[in-house]
Amino acid sequence: MRPISFIVALTLVAIASPIAAQGFKPTKPIEFVTHTGPGGGGDVLARAIAGAMEKEKLMPVRMQVLNKTGGGGHTAMSYLVEKRGDTHTIAVFTGLWFTNPLMRPEANITLKDLTPLVRLVLEPAMLAVKNDAPYKTLKDFIDAAKQNPGQLKQSAGSIGARDWVVRQLLMKNTGASWAYISFPGGGERIAALLGGHVNIMLIEPQEAGEHIRAGNMRVLAAISEQRLPAFPSAPTLKEAGFDVPNVPQPRGILAPPGIPAEAVAYWEDLFAKFVKTPSWRKILEDGLFEDGFQRSAELNKFIDQYSETTRGILREGGIKVVR
Amino acid sequence: MEVIVYLLQGFAVALSPLNLMWCFIGCFLGTVIGILPGLGPAATIAMLLPLTFKMDPTGAVIMLAGIYYGSKYGGSTTSILLNVPGESASVVTCIDGYQMAKRGRAGAALGIAAIASFIAGTVGVLGLMLVAPPLAKFALSFSSPEYFALMCLGLAMVVLLAGESMTKALLAMLVGLWIAGMGTDLFTSTSRFTFGNAEMLDGIDFVVVAIGVFALGEVLGNMEGRSGTQMLPVPKGLRNLLPTWQDLKDCRFAFFNGSVIGFLIGVLPGAGSTIASFISYGIEKAVSRHPEKFGTGVVEGVAAPEGANNAETGGAMVPLLTLGIPGSGTTAILLAAFILWGLRPGPLMIQDNPTLFWGLVASMYIGNVMLLVLNLPLVPLFAQILRLPAYVLYPAIFGISIVGVYSTSSSLFDVWMLGAFGLIGYAMRKLEYPSAPLILGFVLGDGMERALRQSLMMSQGDLSILVSRPISATMLFLTVLILVAPLFKKANAWRVRALG
Amino acid sequence: MAKSGDIVSGAVLAGLGVFIIVEARGWEYAGPDGPGPGFFPLWYGVCMVALSVLLVAMSLAQRASVPAEPVNWREIGRALAAWAGLALCVGFLKILGFLLAFGLFTFFLVAVMYRRPLGTAAAVSVGAALGFYLLFPLALNVALPIGKLGF
Numbered sequence: 001m002r003p004i005s006f007i008v009a010l011t012l013v014a015i016a017s018p019i020a021a022q023g024f025k026p027t028k029p030i031e032f033v034t035h036t037g038p039g040g041g042g043d044v045l046a047r048a049i050a051g052a053m054e055k056e057k058l059m060p061v062r063m064q065v066l067n068k069t070g071g072g073g074h075t076a077m078s079y080l081v082e083k084r085g086d087t088h089t090i091a092v093f094t095g096l097w098f099t100n101p102l103m104r105p106e107a108n109i110t111l112k113d114l115t116p117l118v119r120l121v122l123e124p125a126m127l128a129v130k131n132d133a134p135y136k137t138l139k140d141f142i143d144a145a146k147q148n149p150g151q152l153k154q155s156a157g158s159i160g161a162r163d164w165v166v167r168q169l170l171m172k173n174t175g176a177s178w179a180y181i182s183f184p185g186g187g188e189r190i191a192a193l194l195g196g197h198v199n200i201m202l203i204e205p206q207e208a209g210e211h212i213r214a215g216n217m218r219v220l221a222a223i224s225e226q227r228l229p230a231f232p233s234a235p236t237l238k239e240a241g242f243d244v245p246n247v248p249q250p251r252g253i254l255a256p257p258g259i260p261a262e263a264v265a266y267w268e269d270l271f272a273k274f275v276k277t278p279s280w281r282k283i284l285e286d287g288l289f290e291d292g293f294q295r296s297a298e299l300n301k302f303i304d305q306y307s308e309t310t311r312g313i314l315r316e317g318g319i320k321v322v323r
Numbered sequence: 324m325e326v327i328v329y330l331l332q333g334f335a336v337a338l339s340p341l342n343l344m345w346c347f348i349g350c351f352l353g354t355v356i357g358i359l360p361g362l363g364p365a366a367t368i369a370m371l372l373p374l375t376f377k378m379d380p381t382g383a384v385i386m387l388a389g390i391y392y393g394s395k396y397g398g399s400t401t402s403i404l405l406n407v408p409g410e411s412a413s414v415v416t417c418i419d420g421y422q423m424a425k426r427g428r429a430g431a432a433l434g435i436a437a438i439a440s441f442i443a444g445t446v447g448v449l450g451l452m453l454v455a456p457p458l459a460k461f462a463l464s465f466s467s468p469e470y471f472a473l474m475c476l477g478l479a480m481v482v483l484l485a486g487e488s489m490t491k492a493l494l495a496m497l498v499g500l501w502i503a504g505m506g507t508d509l510f511t512s513t514s515r516f517t518f519g520n521a522e523m524l525d526g527i528d529f530v531v532v533a534i535g536v537f538a539l540g541e542v543l544g545n546m547e548g549r550s551g552t553q554m555l556p557v558p559k560g561l562r563n564l565l566p567t568w569q570d571l572k573d574c575r576f577a578f579f580n581g582s583v584i585g586f587l588i589g590v591l592p593g594a595g596s597t598i599a600s601f602i603s604y605g606i607e608k609a610v611s612r613h614p615e616k617f618g619t620g621v622v623e624g625v626a627a628p629e630g631a632n633n634a635e636t637g638g639a640m641v642p643l644l645t646l647g648i649p650g651s652g653t654t655a656i657l658l659a660a661f662i663l664w665g666l667r668p669g670p671l672m673i674q675d676n677p678t679l680f681w682g683l684v685a686s687m688y689i690g691n692v693m694l695l696v697l698n699l700p701l702v703p704l705f706a707q708i709l710r711l712p713a714y715v716l717y718p719a720i721f722g723i724s725i726v727g728v729y730s731t732s733s734s735l736f737d738v739w740m741l742g743a744f745g746l747i748g749y750a751m752r753k754l755e756y757p758s759a760p761l762i763l764g765f766v767l768g769d770g771m772e773r774a775l776r777q778s779l780m781m782s783q784g785d786l787s788i789l790v791s792r793p794i795s796a797t798m799l800f801l802t803v804l805i806l807v808a809p810l811f812k813k814a815n816a817w818r819v820r821a822l823g
Numbered sequence: 824m825a826k827s828g829d830i831v832s833g834a835v836l837a838g839l840g841v842f843i844i845v846e847a848r849g850w851e852y853a854g855p856d857g858p859g860p861g862f863f864p865l866w867y868g869v870c871m872v873a874l875s876v877l878l879v880a881m882s883l884a885q886r887a888s889v890p891a892e893p894v895n896w897r898e899i900g901r902a903l904a905a906w907a908g909l910a911l912c913v914g915f916l917k918i919l920g921f922l923l924a925f926g927l928f929t930f931f932l933v934a935v936m937y938r939r940p941l942g943t944a945a946a947v948s949v950g951a952a953l954g955f956y957l958l959f960p961l962a963l964n965v966a967l968p969i970g971k972l973g974f
Binding site: 037040043044047051067070071072074075078103104105106107108150151153158159160179180181182183184185187188190191192194195196197198206209210211213214216319 | 369372373376462464465466467507509510511512517519520521522523525592593642646648649650652655656659662667668669670671672732773777780781783
């Protein structure tokens with residue numbers, strides 16, 4: 001090779017290597033997929049994260065929230081599968097993405113078919129009753145349920161949802177039993193409780209906040225590891241004397257299958273930085289979430305463990321597990 | 324009387340130039356959205372949400388509310404002119420509205436729709452302002468047994484919508500119930516009638532069924548003929564371009580009916596404007612002196628449902644603003660918007676934010692006036708659409724139907740379903756099955772089954788819960804009355820014939 | 824059309840009713856908590872069968888006294904042809920995209936169904952496609968189905 005071309009080649013290699021070593025960086029707007037419609041849990045969180053990312057200037061590009069509703073999360077999951085290898089698409093997952101494929105034969109995509117990136121939060125819940133109910137503690141309610149099996153009623157989501165899991169665990173642990181009545185939306189569940197048509201419900205702290213402040217609802221217990229700072233007087237299940245495992249509602253980020261390792265590393269590091277920012281702290285506070293940050297390695301283990309536990313609880317409750 | 328003071332303060336807020344502008348933008352956008360089939364206020368509000376972060380919350384909620392009730396004004400336009408329901412609640416308007424257009428009275432129909440919407444919308448705001456807190460309490464006393472009874476009452480409307488053959492009407496309704504049941508069972512997450520298809524997990528969208536059966540069914544029916552020129556007679560003369568004084572007189576009860584029914588049903592979380600329109604239409608027909616004319620193009624048949632679906636927006640704001648409980652898909656997004664803006668929707672929201680609440684109420688009055696002023700002059704303009712020859716208009720309807728369905732879910736599967744329902748709609752026309760009962764069954768089926776099962780879960784299998792509670796017992800009694808009344812009439816007629 | 828159609832449609836609906844009943848039997852009729860997913864479908868399936876049998880019976884009885892009206896198959900054929908065009912249009916949406924598929928469908932409707940001159944047909948189809956393009960993606964930011972050709 002002539003000297004000059006050799007030098008040119010060497011220079012080119014010298015320039016190229018740092019770029020290659022830098023790994024992945026997004027170059028166009030990111031599609032941020034959520035399975036809920038606008039205003040739903042996943043959507044609100046996605047928008048909050050997108051807004052905070054912009055504020056903290058952690059990314060060179062924008063995040064655009066895309067709603068892919070339907071099928072209990074299946075539509076969003078199959079959209080991600082379609083986007084195989086696309087490094088500019090990520091999604092918010094919730095507990096539903098775990099349980100839906102376990103119960104429905106048509107929901108044939110599981111979390112393992114996608115690329116889990118990080119777990120962000122664990123959403124606690126609370127057991128609440130109407131303010132004029134005769135139960136001051138969870139024990140009161142359980143005792144009343146034991147005395148009148150099947151008479152007391154809980155307004156809740158569908159079978160397999162967290163409300164149901166908590167009920168199954170508590171009923172097994174205490175031997176009490178009470179009715180489980182499904183309502184399609186949080187608004188209707190709250191209306192049923194406030195109207196006195198049901199006795200108890202599982203409610204997210206954010207939904208409950210205002211009703212408790214107005215004095216219409218009372219909290220019996222918190223479903224979380226620690227007491228909730230916003231409701232310091234509510235004991236956790238363990239503190240209330242019930243030895244049942246905590247049932248958190250995990251939320252995190254994942255990506256389509258088949259993306260390169262540098263992209264995974266980029267996203268993990270990005271979110272690791274993100275959860276240390278003050279904007280994120282504010283999101284945690286406003287949403288009354290518990291910080292549950294996990295990187296992909298831990299997250300994959302969590303997924304296996306959570307799915308296995310859920311399978312067990314479903315089977316015990318007499319629900320067919322298809323996967 | 325402090326209400327007056329608050330209201331005046333609210334007007335002071337609402338009449339500020341900036342808020343007036345937001346109100347106008349919202350109303351205008353809402354009307355456009357309502358006219359376009361498929362695209363609904365919920366999706367539009369969701370799209371605009373990020374833009375509202377930089378705005379003052381009062382202005383933002385004024386604009387979004389304007390979109391919400393503005394869309395109810397626009398929804399009647401395509402229903403009347405093209406038999407394409409612009410919005411799910413406008414389905415009932417198609418029944419008499421389109422027939423009026425066929426008789427050359429499209430302008431009158433559009434005008435009556437706008438006027439009924441104005442009156443009912445205003446009544447709705449009045450209701451929100453005056454009786455919101457006690458009404459919210461009343462709403463809470465409604466639970467599954469009452470909802471079940473309400474749905475039964477709605478389904479009894481089938482009897483009133485039946486037309487010639489009761490058997491066929493009932494069969495259509497049953498098919499509607501079946502289609503409603505397709506998808507995932509709420510309680511057990513069992514998949515029903517999904518034919519193994521993941522896209523069917525959520526069932527079939529209302530827009531697909533309504534546009535397919537009504538619009539495409541009608542268009543395919545018209546394809547039989549060969550003439551490609553005029554489709555519907557263009558309204559000539561002021562009598563047909565706008566409603567006459569006689570029309571307004573005829574609709575006196577319809578205005579009242581639509582406003583009250585729409586508002587009351589709107590207050591109940593979960594009951595929608597479609598149910599309100601059907602029940603209002605049914606009541607109008609039941610008390611009319613010429614019930615057999617309904618379905619052929621009577622003004623009251625347009626005024627009642629249009630009023631109902633507008634008053635419903637005022638009603639839906641009641642649980643949202645007084646309890647923080649969303650009553651429908653659109654109010655759920657408004658709720659999320661409140662949270663995103665840092666407001667705390669709940670029982671204390673009005674107390675904590677009187678400026679917002681009263682400013683909103685005042686702007687809803689202003690908005691209704693704006694919409695009337697916007698829509699009435701547009702009526703003769705819209706009626707000119709009918710000048711287009713059939714060979715231009717019908718392909719356009721096909722196109723609008725496809726785009727309308729695709730815009731709601733971006734799913735080609737839904738467009739296929741639209742085609743299938745178009746064929747079903749055509750078949751129903753040829754076989755003389757009425758389509759309104761099918762839509763009614765479809766709208767109510769899901770809610771009715773859910774309410775029944777919830778009620779039986781509450782009472783542990785005891786059916787008497789439905790009659791032991793006063794409200795549900797009353798409604799069930801009314802249902803039975805409506806169902807047996809025609810039998811009495813028939814028995815009476817038979818007796819008269821036998822004697823004579 | 825009415826009478827003979829009734830017998831056919833009644834039979835079809837009876838068949839549908841039977842299908843519904845069979846499917847409903849596969850689900851829980853009544854669980855420990857209340858009626859299951861099989862409860863409602865079973866009942867409306869039964870009603871469907873009962874009513875359709877009634878319909879068939881009534882029209883058989885009437886048929887004896889009133890002669891059936893002749894069926895105008897030509898008209899129905901035209902309507903079905905239009906529907907076939909629609910089905911093809913929908914089928915090609917994925918490949919050709921809305922604008923092209925709809926343009927072709929409009930051309931078919933105007934030229935073949937309405938027997939307008941080809942020039943008019945071309946004008947209407949191009950005009951309609953353009954109109955949709957201007958109104959939906961441009962003015963309203965509503966996405967139209969996009970085909971393999973990129974638009």
